[in-house]
Amino acid sequence: MDALGAFLLFLGLVVSVVLSHKQIKSFVSSHASRFKKEKVVDAEKKSMYGSDEPLPKPTPLMITPEQVQNYDDRPWRPFRWPYHQTMSIFRLDINHWLDMDKYYVHYIEEKKRILNKYGKQNMDWLPESYDACYELMETVTEHLIQRYPLLFTVLKDGSFDEKTGKGKIIRNEVTNEVLDMTLPLKEYPLWYVTKLAKEDFYIVKKSPVDEKHYLVAAAVPFPGGSFDVHQKVGCNLDVIHSEVPYYKEKLQKSMERWFNRMKSNEPVERASWYISWDHKLKINNVYQIPKYVPNQEADLSSTDPKEFNVRVERQTLRRLPRSQAIIFTNHPIFYSIEEMKDEPLVPSLIKKIIFEAPKDIIKYKNFEVFRNHISDYLEGLVQRQIEKGIIDKDTPLKTLPSYPFAHWADTDFDYVNGWNNPSPAYDKSANYTEKAKQELTNEND
Ligand code: HEM
Incomplete structure (x- = not known):
């Protein structure tokens, strides 16, 4: 090799090292930045992009179908004190719109069972939702193809333009299911959505008549039990939230303002929570009607608080x-209370x-149904934290600085296994959906 050849080879090497370093940096920052405190912006106060720029495409996450089986999603800890009813929305890094985790395959399977058994009760739509469902x-x-290239394979790649396009065929490598979305579609578009993603979906449109926001379609197999989805399709958000405590006083105005101003490049996220002693996805024990579970009280009192x-x-x-x-x-x-017992203030909160x-x-x-049953257990965990020096008895009780996530969300993360709870009480191989399956073998849901 002459001197010029050697120089060009050296230059090429430098450029490729710099480039791959840059790529890695951008990859790392797009994943980890969500957890830097300054980035967890309260979306009610600050606009994300402040312009009409389209949303950036998601960054590819190169996990394989085998790795998904061990992948834990971000650890949510949405406990607030004082507990005021507020919107509590945060800007959403679009990479996390449809998160992936080791339960994905079970959720997809359970969705099928529920939708086959209950049909319209858990998935329904009005004709005016068609364009929105198609776009969804x-x-x-x-999103799934771009974010998880090794989990979703495009077998036939046509555009979704309804006039000129041919549509797509996708193979889901986690479930091995092939989804034929060639045009014209064989099913209502919401069906494909619910087969692809583990989330429940609500589609909301503003009425040109009264300017209120209406639920025009919903695919909600996992409502948890506190409400009936079917009854809510065709209702506006005020009616839908009529049972929600302090909705009128604390939420209605800010939600209305938010919905009217929200841009398509400003996605947000939030979390709510409740407690139960089972893992059913459709109706949890805590919301189960005694008519269907006459032994509910006995079931509760015989359940170990752990x-x-x-x-x-x-x-x-x-x-x-x-x-x-x-x-x-x-x-x-x-999240079991046990797996959070080493996290400062979580049992106290x-x-x-x-x-x-x-x-x-x-x-x-x-809460009244079960709180006396687990009160001593929780108090034991609080005392344990004091004895272990995790908190002291004067530590003020207030919302965690890492809210809405666990304090270790910034640090205990890798690209293959996702988020790894460092507590010895956490069994990474545990899979609650196996339990859910056993719990779901009767008519109790
Ligand atoms: C910023 C937007 C929103 C906020 C702040 C909000 C807030 C809430 C709150 C506080 C609850 C009670 C459960 C809890 O404790 O968290 C709730 C329940 C519910 N929300 Fe929303 N919500 C929002 C948007 C929506 C949208 C767009 C829909 C779609 C239709 C929706 C559907 C529901 C349903 C079905 C319930 C259960 C109601 C029931 O128990 O009868 N929410 N929401």
């Missing part, structure tokens, strides 16, 4: 640019909230 199908498909868990309802909101519909997703994740939250919230979340 397209958006979900493109079996109790927090069901976090992880929610996102985004506007679709073409139809202008607002898409609300909800995704339940269970849960105990405080179930006994001292505003009374209508206590009622809405059915």
Whole structure:
């Protein structure tokens, strides 16, 4: 090799090292930045992009179908004290719109069972939702292909343009299911959405008549039990939230303002939660009607408090640019109280909230049903934290600085296994959906 050849080779090497370093940096920052405190911006106060720029495409996450089986999603800890009813929305890094985790395959399977068995009760739509559902199908498909290239394979790649396009065929590498979305579609577009993503979907449109926002379609197999989805399709958001404590006083105005101003490049997320002693996705024991579970009280009192868990309802909101519909997703994740017992103040916060939250919230979340049963257990965990020096008895009880996530969300993360709870009490191989399957073998849901 002559001197010029050697120089060019050297230059090429330098450029490729710099480039790959840059790529890695951008990859790392797009994943980890969500957890830097200054980035967790309260979306009510600060605009994300401040312009009409389209949303950036998601960054590819190169996890394989085998790795998904061990992948844990972000650890939510949405416990607030004092507990005021507020919107509590945060800007959403679009990479996290449709998160992936080790439960994905079970949720998809359970969705099928519920939708086959209950049909319209859990998935329904009005004809005027068609354009929004079609755009949603397209958006979900493109998002999943771009974000998880090794989990979704494009077998036939046509455009979704309804006049000129041919549509797509996708293979889901986690479930091995092939989804034929060639045009004309064989099913209503919402069907494909619900087969692709593990989330529940609500499609909301503003009425030109009264300017209110209406639920025009919903695919919600996992409502948890506190409400009936079927009854809500065709209702506006005020009616839908009529049972929600302090909605009129604390939420209605800010939600209205937010929905009217929300741009398609300003997605947000939030989380709500309640407690139960089972892992059913459709109706949890805490909301089960005694008519269907006559032995509910006996079941509760014979359940070890260590079996109790927090069901976090992880929610996102985004506007679709073409139809202008607002898409609300909800995704339940269970965390046992045991797996959070080493996290400063978590047992103290849960105990405080179930006994001292505003009374209508206590009622809405059915805290009274079980709180005496787990009160000694929670107090034991609080004392344990004091003895271990995790907190001291004067540590002020207030919302965690890492809210809405666990304090270790910034640090205990890798690209293959996702988020790794460092507590010895956490069994990474545990899979609550196996339990859910056993719990779901009767008519109790
Ligand atoms: C910023 C937007 C929103 C906020 C702040 C909000 C807030 C809430 C709150 C506080 C609850 C009570 C559960 C809890 O404790 O968290 C609730 C329940 C509910 N929300 Fe929303 N929500 C929003 C958007 C939506 C949208 C767009 C839909 C779609 C239709 C929706 C559907 C529901 C349903 C079905 C319930 C259960 C109602 C029941 O128990 O009868 N929400 N929401």
